[in-house]
Amino acid sequence: MKPPVFFDEMHSGGGVRAAYDRYAAWLHSVPQEVLQQRHDQANSLFRTVGITFNVYGEEGGVERLIPFDIVPRILSAEEWAIVESGVIQRVDALNAFIADVYNDQEILRSGIIPPELVLTNDAFRPEMLGLKVPRSVYAHISGVDIVRIDAETFYVLEDNARTPSGVSYMLENRQAMMRLFPDLFGAYAVAPVSHYPELLQDTLRAVAPRGIEDPTVVLLTPGQYNSAYFEHAFLAQEMGIELVEGQDLFVDDGNVYMRTTRGPRQVHVIYRRLDDDFLDPLAFRPDSALGVPGLLAAYRMGRVTICNAIGSGIADDKAIYAYMPEIIRFYLGHEPILKNVPTYTLRKPDDLAYALDHLPELVVKEVHGSGGYGMLVGPAASKAEIAAFRDKIKADPDGFIAQPTLALSTCPTFVDQGIAPRHVDLRPFVLSGKKTRVVPGGLTRVAMRKGSLVVNSSQGGGTKDTWVLEKPNARSRR
């Protein structure tokens, strides 16, 4: 096999791409020590602010920093226009799909998606059948993971319609960059992102139960030992809403209340960062101490809105992913703007046979996996790893999908040896309330290890600030 050629986002054939021109000039003029010093400064900044995450499988209370890279990832206005329209289209289709499978099920009846793939799916929640939710929005906050392989081609790697995280890094990374490199922000017109919490607040308020003029919105967290606790606290603080745990809420006569120092106060919208299974011990996992007994009943009575809706995970299931182009055409009548990665669904015998024959070239993922756990990256795996994975697949073909290994683009990154290319992806955060919106950019994740294609923080990935450049006179037009 010849080595793949990766798209370098900064350089093209000896030159520098237009979006990076001033940055590249600056970078070449700055001594290595200065970069090292800014890098250290960034680390101590993040530590003081407390932007840490807890790693699963380690002792409780272990807080780690996600590596932050001081080299920004820069997208031109034109590139962003493609991504923006593409993710909005995608999320609109996801919401239409969820509304449909819990109501009329036209897409199943039309034969576009095999009904059993939806109806017997673990992420499908029969409790949601026939329930009308405000504005027919289910996935209020979505994260769409995007990779690019050349100048024009963007692929969606996966959709996250449950409780996508990472937006606080997008916001804090920008804060840090503005503090560390004020001059660069003078040289570039970078589209701002810090109004995200405003948009989020606006989105959550827009989906309050009917008739509630001034809704009380809360953020429901599993607690301070959750890996994303920093983000929960950060967003609650930015929006000025209460950060509640299950024990702070109770349901009485179909209404949800929180326990305050001045007695019970009714809650109308819950932005939950807790999985479906843990939301209500009476309806889902009875052993959940994190949830609120009776919450599902209150939700079904329309007294409270849960964001994202229970059961929205059906839309980001990896088995459903393969049908996304069809889903977009079916509900919106348009061609998909962003590409879908060809996906082999290993429950199909033909796909299974192909995948088993081509494991060294493929990426194989668990259908219900996330966070980069339990996946095989064929080209990077040893023979023994491939053999072991082959056995896992054979034991449970339904549990896996396979995709060709994409040649992820690279972006210059500050590593021990200096500046070197590393693979990146992009997660824009899409908000759906009255309408569907996205702040320019998102979270760029970077595989810090040389050659690695896995960008997840749990697998040693880092993050970068993502700059979307404004059109030359966009500023003056505002």
Next chain:
Amino acid sequence: MLGRAADNIFWMARYVERVENTVRLLRATALSALLTESADGGDDDTVWARPLLLTGRMSDFLARYEQLTSGRVMAYMLLDRDNPASVKSVLARARENARATRYLLTNEVWEGLNKTWLTIKDLHYVSLQRSTIDDQLDWLTERCFLFRGALFGSMRRDDGLHFANLGLYLERGDHTARFLASQPERASATDDPAAKVREYYEGTALLKALGSYRAYRETFASNLDFTRIAELLILHATVPRSLRGATDEIVNSLRTLNPTADSLKAAHELQYRLQTVQIGHVRRVGLRAFLLDFSKELDEISAQIQRDFMMVQ
């Protein structure tokens, strides 16, 4: 605000105040140790026992160490994670409470406290010896002042701040009362010049331990005198570490939070007693009994605050 969040803020402030009090206690102990050495050749053991007795850690300390030395006590009270009363342990709890409720805190409050924690977390006895202990104690005191400055300078004048204020002054009142109660009973000095000198040095150490030396000088135009010191630290409303000063703060915060709370009634009664009692009367019933009774009252008010505002279930 959420009852649980109120509880977190209350304990955050309470623990930071405890850190400052512990630091003051250690500083006062070090000072007394120097004085006793110069005065009568040293009864170092009993001096260094005081911080352990006051925090109830004596038996644990003796179970782990054979000798009561200044270095051991300092290390044990500052940095020992197995000692729940050490500065490091108490700061860890302050920071845990802050972290649980950081969405309600301003960045100044959270980041200041987090920075203090991150610095002391990695501090070990070896590095403590390298710098002078006094520098470390100064630094810790400054961090506590910074915390309060950030708290009162950046937080909204709202329930959260009042719960922090309650935690701070309940802890402070309790500490002053128990610290005074731990002092040996002293009669006012006779005309014996040697006793006069000792009264001066011991009185100075005591006042400095409670940050009230200047307050004494500005309030009384007389020599140091134990009865007046007691009067100052118990009855004077203008002294920030006095029992009366702490009680007034507790009453004010509770009144703002809920004018009909049971905890306010109890605090009012305590305040009334301090407003009307004379120091002569206190001495007649027994200073120590009076102080321990005050400390018990504060415990009950603290428990009632939990019932009035923070019931989780």
